[in-house]
Amino acid sequence: MSRIEHPELGIIECVRSVRARSIRLVVRVDGSLRITYPLFGNRRRAIDFAESKREWIERTRQRLKERTANYPTITPADIERLRREARAYIPATLERLARKHGFNYSSLRISSAHTRWGSCSGRNGISISLFVMLLPEHLREFILLHELCHTRHHNHSASFHTLLNRLVDGHERDYNRELKAYHIPRTK
Ligand SMILES: [Zn+2]
Incomplete structure (x- = not known):
């Protein structure tokens, strides 16, 4: 596992996984990203994938923020x-x-x-x-x-x-x- 600070997307945790069949991107509750990619995959491609999902990431972060704002x-x-x-x-x-x-x-x-x-x-x-x-x-x-x-x-x-x-x-x-x-x- 490695953690990178992406200049636009913020913190991304990259996890190479034996079980992963394809690249999977998750926005965590704190807004940081986690990408899981196959054992024989390549980290650069995983990050490219996250970059291509910029709009979805923003939307998801916004939604999370709205949802947890109501939580005291x-x-x-x-x-x-x-x-x-x-x-x-x-x-x-x-x-x-x-x-x-x-x-x-x-x-x-x-x-x-x-x-x-x-x-x-x-x-x-x-x-x-x-x-x-x-x-x-x-x-x-x-x-x-x-x-x-x-x-x-x-x-x-x-x-x-x-x-x-x-x-x-x-x-x-x-x-x-x-x-x-x-x-x-x-x-x-
Ligand atoms: Zn009951």
């Missing part, structure tokens, strides 16, 4: 604060909702998952990301209810949705749509 960033100190808030809020609220609707869960874990708001294991162990503390109250409860419903239906079947939708007075679709506007932040 967060510091480790913020995460500690959220963790304290989560410990004060989640166990009590989950317990209250479980009692109210007659659910049984076996354990609760407050995670720092960046990929999902919550999960429920086959043994009804519920895990909730501390980042739910960034959501408005009704969506936070919605996440907890979603996981509680999984203690009865370990899937996203029609019965699961019927149950969840009833518990949120018919707002399941609205709430899911609202949730899409929130992203779990990246750590700075």
Whole structure:
């Protein structure tokens, strides 16, 4: 692997690969480029290829920038604060909702998952990301209810949705749509 600083295209990481059948160009999240080319290929040709894709590269970089601009960033100190808030809020609220609707869960874990708001294991162990503390109250409860419903239906079947939708007075679709506007932040 080699890394070159191209005068117009910026940083390009060149990777010769046994598996590559042809030249493959990727724009990474930070905007840098990565070219993978076959073992018997030649690096100069790979770079020529990237140069011929200049317009596509610009467009892709622009799109990435727009997409990640909406993602907030967060510091480790913020995460500690959220963790304290989560410990004060989640166990009590989950317990209250479980009692109210007659659910049984076996354990609760407050995670720092960046990929999902919550999960429920086959043994009804519920895990909730501390980042739910960034959501408005009704969506936070919605996440907890979603996981509680999984203690009865370990899937996203029609019965699961019927149950969840009833518990949120018919707002399941609205709430899911609202949730899409929130992203779990990246750590700075
Ligand atoms: Zn689910």
